[in-house]
Amino acid sequence: MNRTLSLPNNLARKNLMALTGLFLCFFLVIHLAGNLQLLLPAERAQLQYNHYSELLSHNILIKVVSYVLYASIIAHAVYALVLTVNSRTAQGGQGYAYDKRGAASTWYSRNMGLLGALLLAFLIFHMANFWYPYKFGEVPVDAAGRKDLYRVVVLAYREWWYVALYVVSMLVLGFHLLHGFYSAFQSLGLYHSKYGRWVKWAGQAYTLVITAGFILIPIWVFLTKPMP
Amino acid sequence: MRIQLKIWRQENARAQGRMVDYELADINPEMSFLEMLDVLNEQLIQRGDMPVEFDHDCREGICGQCGLFINGRAHGPQAATTTCQLHMRHFRDGDTIYVEPFRSRAFPVIKDLRIDRSAFDRIIQAGGYISTRTGDAPEANALPIGHKVAEAAFDAAACIGCGACVATCKNASAALFTGAKVSHLAMLPQGRPEAAERARKMVQQMEDEGFGHCTNTGACEVECPQEISIRHIARMNFEYNRAGVLRK
Numbered sequence: 369m370n371r372t373l374s375l376p377n378n379l380a381r382k383n384l385m386a387l388t389g390l391f392l393c394f395f396l397v398i399h400l401a402g403n404l405q406l407l408l409p410a411e412r413a414q415l416q417y418n419h420y421s422e423l424l425s426h427n428i429l430i431k432v433v434s435y436v437l438y439a440s441i442i443a444h445a446v447y448a449l450v451l452t453v454n455s456r457t458a459q460g461g462q463g464y465a466y467d468k469r470g471a472a473s474t475w476y477s478r479n480m481g482l483l484g485a486l487l488l489a490f491l492i493f494h495m496a497n498f499w500y501p502y503k504f505g506e507v508p509v510d511a512a513g514r515k516d517l518y519r520v521v522v523l524a525y526r527e528w529w530y531v532a533l534y535v536v537s538m539l540v541l542g543f544h545l546l547h548g549f550y551s552a553f554q555s556l557g558l559y560h561s562k563y564g565r566w567v568k569w570a571g572q573a574y575t576l577v578i579t580a581g582f583i584l585i586p587i588w589v590f591l592t593k594p595m596p
Numbered sequence: 597m598r599i600q601l602k603i604w605r606q607e608n609a610r611a612q613g614r615m616v617d618y619e620l621a622d623i624n625p626e627m628s629f630l631e632m633l634d635v636l637n638e639q640l641i642q643r644g645d646m647p648v649e650f651d652h653d654c655r656e657g658i659c660g661q662c663g664l665f666i667n668g669r670a671h672g673p674q675a676a677t678t679t680c681q682l683h684m685r686h687f688r689d690g691d692t693i694y695v696e697p698f699r700s701r702a703f704p705v706i707k708d709l710r711i712d713r714s715a716f717d718r719i720i721q722a723g724g725y726i727s728t729r730t731g732d733a734p735e736a737n738a739l740p741i742g743h744k745v746a747e748a749a750f751d752a753a754a755c756i757g758c759g760a761c762v763a764t765c766k767n768a769s770a771a772l773f774t775g776a777k778v779s780h781l782a783m784l785p786q787g788r789p790e791a792a793e794r795a796r797k798m799v800q801q802m803e804d805e806g807f808g809h810c811t812n813t814g815a816c817e818v819e820c821p822q823e824i825s826i827r828h829i830a831r832m833n834f835e836y837n838r839a840g841v842l843r844k
């Protein structure tokens with residue numbers, strides 16, 4: 369396996385992780401903002417959400433940004449794998465017979481790779497459920513003649529296990545963000561003690577809003593939305 | 597006090613090592629950890645066995661030579677302490693204590709608990725200096741440096757290069773060590789002219805020595821005997837990125 373992927377050192381690779389990670393953080397804000405329309409009363413939600421979906425999929429600017437998004441996800445995952453393999457090598461073959469290093473850091477900061485792998489699995493599942501059928505599959509149309517993505521979403525969230533899977537996945541996302549948001553700024557070189565503290569708080573607030581928002585939507589739909 | 601020891605024994609760099617059990621009775625709780633190992637070695641020598649080799653020099657906590665992985669933590673359980681400043685009163689009678697060398701590919705074991713930390717020297721050689729005219733010491737007040745800047749630079753300069761940061765890092769990263777060196781010189785007017793080149797060279801040397809990447813877990817600053825902040829890692833990243841952006 370290529371250990372460098374054409375970047376000279378780990379700092380350069382971490383820069384790439386930070387930049388792609390922050391772009392994905394930005395995407396999550398837009399994604400959550402759009403999906404909050406699912407919280408509207410059923411009939412309005414259906415029309416508005418389908419209209420919004422059509423708007424996004426026909427906008428050239430959104431199309432360009434979506435390719436940047438796909439590239440960011442792939443680059444973030446590929447470089448994470450390269451860094452993990454390099455880390456294994458750097459540790460050397462012999463581990464500690466008695467290891468209490470965990471006491472010096474948080475569990476989620478040490479397990480970003482595992483959390484990320486779970487997120488990637490969730491992402492594939494998520495895109496197979498909504499993105500793929502909307503783009504390439506058969507989707508019924510609503511009263512306004514638009515592809516009824518709302519119906520697809522509500523049908524999915526009628527299953528309790530599906531909602532549970534989403535809640536767990538969003539908790540995984542939450543812990544990934546809790547370390548990732550702050551870590552990205554640290555990697556890029558934010559060394560100022562005052563602003564560093566602010567970024568840490570901003571990261572915690574961001575994580576709370578994103579995680580709570582994405583957990584609320586499936587639960588809300590499960591509890592309140594009738595079959596369309 | 598009576599203690600059980602489990603110590604990593606390894607004949608030489610190529611040999612297979614293993615944990616070996618020892619028992620010591622009548623250990624004085626006021627002894628330092630290294631003095632306790634001295635007692636063990638005396639007994640081993642009297643028995644005709646090979647003593648346990650370990651690095652040490654000043655035994656005052658300022659040279660950075662001693663560094664042992666004790667009960668799963670770099671320099672043992674005490675915060676902001678080198679191995680030589682750890683005392684037996686922090687253990688209980690009858691305790692079992694694991695003693696291992698600092699582990700990383702860049703720090704190969706030479707023998708028993710002794711490791712080769714010359715990778716750190718080569719990182720310093722790559723750029724951890726200032727190119728200046730030699731001769732008489734300059735007049736102290738010729739180059740004014742603010743008190744806060746001097747203090748901040750000194751916080752980074754306090755690094756003794758013991759390697760605890762690497763030993764405790766899940767990625768065996770040398771970012772705190774290299775960050776401290778880059779940051780210390782970047783803050784001072786004497787170090788500023790070469791700051792960009794220094795950051796690039798030292799970062800690349802760190803890579804070439806086979807250290808891992810930094811995932812900002814912050815474990816290194818917890819285990820650092822000099823309590824050096826990971827903000828110095830961020831400053832190294834900043835200097836490195838600034839060098840890249842402003843490169844002519």
